[in-house]
Amino acid sequence: MTANAEQTRQRLIEAATRGFAAEGVHSASLLEITRQAGQRNRGAVHYHFGSREGMLVAVIEQHVDFLAAREKELLAAAREQPDDDLASVVTAFVRPSVELGDLGWQGRCYLVILSELVEDDPDSLHPDVVAALTRAGGYDAYGLLEERMPPMSEELRAERMSLVTTFILRAAADRARAGDRPAPSRHHLATDAFVRNLIAMAVGMLTAPVEE
Numbered sequence: 375m376t377a378n379a380e381q382t383r384q385r386l387i388e389a390a391t392r393g394f395a396a397e398g399v400h401s402a403s404l405l406e407i408t409r410q411a412g413q414r415n416r417g418a419v420h421y422h423f424g425s426r427e428g429m430l431v432a433v434i435e436q437h438v439d440f441l442a443a444r445e446k447e448l449l450a451a452a453r454e455q456p457d458d459d460l461a462s463v464v465t466a467f468v469r470p471s472v473e474l475g476d477l478g479w480q481g482r483c484y485l486v487i488l489s490e491l492v493e494d495d496p497d498s499l500h501p502d503v504v505a506a507l508t509r510a511g512g513y514d515a516y517g518l519l520e521e522r523m524p525p526m527s528e529e530l531r532a533e534r535m536s537l538v539t540t541f542i543l544r545a546a547a548d549r550a551r552a553g554d555r556p557a558p559s560r561h562h563l564a565t566d567a568f569v570r571n572l573i574a575m576a577v578g579m580l581t582a583p584v585e586e
Contacts, residue, residue, distance in 0.1 A: 383422045385411040387436065388480070390429050395483035399430060399490050427500035434506040437474060437484055444470040445511035452518060460522050464576045465569075466515045467542050472569055475550030482550045489543035492536060512539075519580075526584050538576050545572055 389411035393402040404419045404426060415421070423429040445466050452462035474481040488510075496504055516535060523531060552562055563571060 379422075382411070382413065382418065383432075386413070386418060386422055386429070387432050390433050391436070391480055391483045391487070394430065394433060394490075395486040399487060404429075427503055430500075431502050431506045433484070433487065434503070434510060436480070438506065438510045440474065441470050442509060442511040444473065445515055449514055449518065458522055460519070460577045460580060461573050463515060463519045463522060464538075464542075464573050464580075467512075467539065468546070468569055468573050468576065470511075471542055471546040472549070472565065472572070475546040476565070482547045485543045485547035485550075489540045489547070492539050492543070524581055524584075530584065534580055534582075538579050541579070542572060542576055 386407065389407045390402070393407045393410065397403070405416060407429075408416060408418050411418070419426070419429055423432055448466035448469060449463070452459070452466055455462040471485060475485055488507075491499070491503070491507060499507075519535065520531065523534075526534075549562060549568060562568070
């Protein structure tokens with residue numbers, strides 16, 4: 375790939391990251407993404423990525439290595455904790471998300487995109503998108519979380535884990551976005567305090583009493 379082609383591809387990925395976060399993965403206009411990337415060729419997305427799904431895979435892959443590496447590191451520490459310790463496992467979701475959000479607009483948009491995708495039925499997603507999400511991690515953390523959660527039905531457990539994941543991703547993105555405002559609407563916790571509080575809230579959601 376030539377240098378110009380690589381630059382065009384990167385501009386399209388950046389425009390798609392903004393567009394997918396703002397308008398939704400399935401709703402964002404590919405033509406508008408192309409325009410925002412400064413491309414006049416209406417077929418630029420299909421030329422560089424083949425399809426919407428191909429572009430989405432490229433967007434996801436931007437931070438796959440970072441997320442996978444951090445999760446592996448944090449899960450190794452979690453496995454050293456007692457079998458009923460949920461907080462250490464939740465940390466493997468929270469810290470990478472907060473750290474990614476702190477990287478700037480791309481990290482924040484990425485978290486919003488992930489929060490949408492985790493709500494989708496995996497069977498409805500293109501296999502290449504599922505494969506990219508798998509490389510980003512999460513599945514090992516989900517497995518350990520399932521082992522340590524208190525007894526409840528499989529349906530309820532899946533619902534709680536899905537809601538907590540979305541809550542964590544959105545909270546991390548919203549915190550990072552608030553930091554860009556010239557006059558934040560409310561006081562925000564320092565990073566370490568925010569992380570500890572988010573972990574405690576997520577654990578509380580996962581272990582809330584089960585209604586009979």
